[in-house]
Amino acid sequence: MSLLQTIFEETFKISYEEANQDLAMQDVANWDSLTHMDLISAIEDKLAIRLSSDEIADMTSFDAIKRIVNEHQ
C-alpha cells in the first residue's frame, strides 16, 4: 500500500506519517471536491484501475480507499 501513501502525501501535501494514519476527509486540510478529482485520477493512473462512480463517492477516508483499491487487485 505504499504507493497509495505516496499518492495521499502528494495529493494532499501531507507528511508520510499523516498518510500512514486512517484520516478521513474532514481531517485533511486540502481534501475537498477539487482535490478529490486529483486523488481519483492519480489512483487510476498509478494503479491502472478504473473506479465506479459509487466507489469514487465512497472514498472519503484513507481506510475506505485502501479497502476499495484492494477489491480491484
Added chain:
Amino acid sequence: MNIEQKVAIVTGAASGFGKALAIALSQRGATVAALDIDPHALANLTATNQNIVAFPCDVTNHEQVDQVIAHIDDELGDISILINNAGLMRNTPLLNLLDRNERKHSISSWREVMAVNQDGVFFMARSAAEKMLDKRVKGVIINISSIAAKGNIGQTAYSASKAAVEAMSNVWAKELGRFGIRSMCIAPGFIDTSGTHDALEDKMLARWVEQTSLRRTGKINEVVAAVICAVENDFMTGTTIAVDGGLSI
C-alpha cells in the same frame, strides 16, 4: 468627477463592500441611494447615516429596477454614479464526484448566480444609463467584477457571470463614451468579507491566500479606495482595476 453633491446608487448596499461604499460616498458628500433585497439591514444602515436613503430592490427583477430608478430620479435628483455591487458567490465544481445525488453542477445554482451577477448588472445599467443620457449627465457606471472573470477553479457560474460583467462594461464604455458616460470594473481578489467566508471553506480560502503574492486577504477599505479612484478619475473608462494582492499575475 467630484463626488460632492452627486447622487450615487449602490446595489447590495446592506453588507460587505456595498455598505462600506455607501458610507464612503456619503462621507464625501454624495446622496446615496442604497439598494438591497434585505430591507432590515438597509434600515440599520440608513438609521446611522443621514445622506443614505434606502430603496429595497431585487436587482434580478427588471420591472422593480425600472421603478426604483424612476423613484431615485424623482426623489433625489439626477443620477451621476451607479455602483453595481450586488452579487453572489457560489463555489461549485462542474462535476462533484463526492456528491451522489447531484454530481453535475446544479442548474438552479447556475441560474441564481447569473440572475444576480449578470442580469442584475444589465438591468441596473440600462435603466440608470437611460436617465444619465436623457439628463445629459456625464455619469459613471462602476461594476464590481472579480479576478474570477479569468476563470477560477470550482466557480463555473461565478466566473462566467463576472466575465459577462467585464464584457458588458467594455461595451458600455464604447457606446456611452461619446456622451461622457464612463463604465469600468473593479476586480477584487479574495477580500475579508462575510460573503467570502460564507462561500468558501476555510481550507479553500487558505489555498487562495497561499497563491496571493501579498499572502493575505484584502481589506474592504482597499476595494473602496479603488472604487473612489475610478469614480473621481474622468479619463478612466473601459478598463478593469485588479485589487487582488497580486493573485492574478
